[in-house]
Amino acid sequence: MAKSLADFLEELDRNAKLKETYLKNPVATATKYGLAEKDVALIRNKDWEAVQNQFENLGSDPKVHTY
Secondary structure (H helix, E strand, O other), X not given: OOEOHHHHXXXXXXXXXXXXXXXXXXXXXXXXXXXXXHHHHHHHOOOHHXXXXXXXHHOOOOOOOOO
């Protein structure tokens, strides 16, 4: 089962090694983490508005980071 985009972003905030890997290659890191292709596409396309919308649908506020 694919992991959620919210889980991935929260893990990026807590896990320095994952964040370092993400900064080098965001798409490969998201894929290896197990995100669904639709979520990987959001990262590939840098569609941060769609990412924010997913958090809003969960009823939580996202932390905004620019890497």
